[in-house]
Amino acid sequence: MKSTLKMIGAGTAASVLALSAAHADDPVSLTIVSWGGAYTASQVRAYHEPWMEMNPHVTIINDDGSANALASLRAQAQAGNVTWDLVDMLPSDAQLACEEGIIMPIDHDEMLAAAPDGTPPSEDFLPGSLGECFIPQILYSTVLTYRPGAFPDDAQPSSIADLFDVENFPGRRALQDRPGTNLEWALYADGVDPDDIYDVLSTPEGVDRAFAKLDTIKDHIIFWTEGAQAPQLLADGEVAFATGYNGRMFDAIEVEGMEAEIIWDGQVVEWDGWVVPADGPNLEAVMDYLYFATDTQRLADQAQFISYGPARASSSELVGQHADLGIDMAPHMPSAPENYFAPIVLDNDFWVDYGDELRERFANWMLQ
Incomplete structure (x- = not known):
């Protein structure tokens, strides 16, 4: 070889x-x-x-x-x-x-x-x-997206914390059926700084804290598996919020005309x-x-x-306009300065070390 x-x-x-x-x-x-x-x-x-x-x-x-x-x-x-x-x-x-x-x-x-x-x-x-x-x-990044029509005009969500606030932002939430992103967002919404998330999540107490936060919205969750399901659940009005890949959401909003808004707060960035x-x-x-x-x-x-x-x-520097829509693509990139204000950079070493254990616990949690 x-x-x-x-x-x-x-x-x-x-x-x-x-x-x-x-x-x-x-x-x-x-x-x-x-x-x-x-x-x-x-x-x-x-x-x-x-x-x-x-x-x-x-x-x-x-x-x-x-x-x-x-x-x-x-x-x-x-x-x-x-x-x-x-x-x-x-x-x-x-x-x-x-x-x-x-x-x-x-x-x-x-x-x-x-x-x-x-x-x-x-x-x-x-x-x-x-x-x-x-x-x-x-x-790319995993982002939170919402339907504006699900909430009053003067009370639109703007943060990951709002995903966990079912009192002020009621409705179903579509989350991917894996621990990645969900555990990070649970700790972020619970007050952990993005730079400290993996330090906290590498402890038993941190894992318990993340799952306890997820418990607060569990009755409101619909789980998705394939990337196409998340925007479809939003478009069909089955959920008020959906997590999803930013490119999928861009395509659904800009190309397909779906009425939705991306929340860039806490985007989970990955290669x-x-x-x-x-x-x-x-x-x-x-x-x-x-x-x-x-x-x-x-x-x-x-x-x-x-x-x-x-x-x-x-x-x-060569990124220009969308080939079909003619819109400037730079503002839609996860790395655009106006979007990259509170990123959570996914720690691959963490998921290599702890992934099997957390995937097993998350799968059991979904079935409880």
């Missing part, structure tokens, strides 16, 4: 130009796994379609399996039958998969494109975003990006795709279609 990686890294830049010509008569089918919905659509338009135009012998098959990617990769590796070529994955799951050896380590400076001014990828990707086996694409399954079937084509899809221009291009911030510093 190491010799293969060295060979691929050294030849990546050249293969960008040579792959299509060298294999024009050798059809390739790549299975690329992502999250579906507006997010996958943004990848198709920014990455897949232009790269396939350059490489007409390649067909990309989209698989919306990222929600269960870690378990699926483990099963494929155990069976000795890796069928996925490239997977969009969260950093905490990528770290576990990397430690288990089921995804490839990445030499970012050797395998990826430098910035236009020559800055190497290791310096151009935003601080803290790169992982041993992880290539970031976007900065998302690519991992390469070990022993995947089309490694050369995958590395060529990654070189193209993670360069400065392509990451900026994705922001034309969805309100996720690009993971490279050199891409930020």
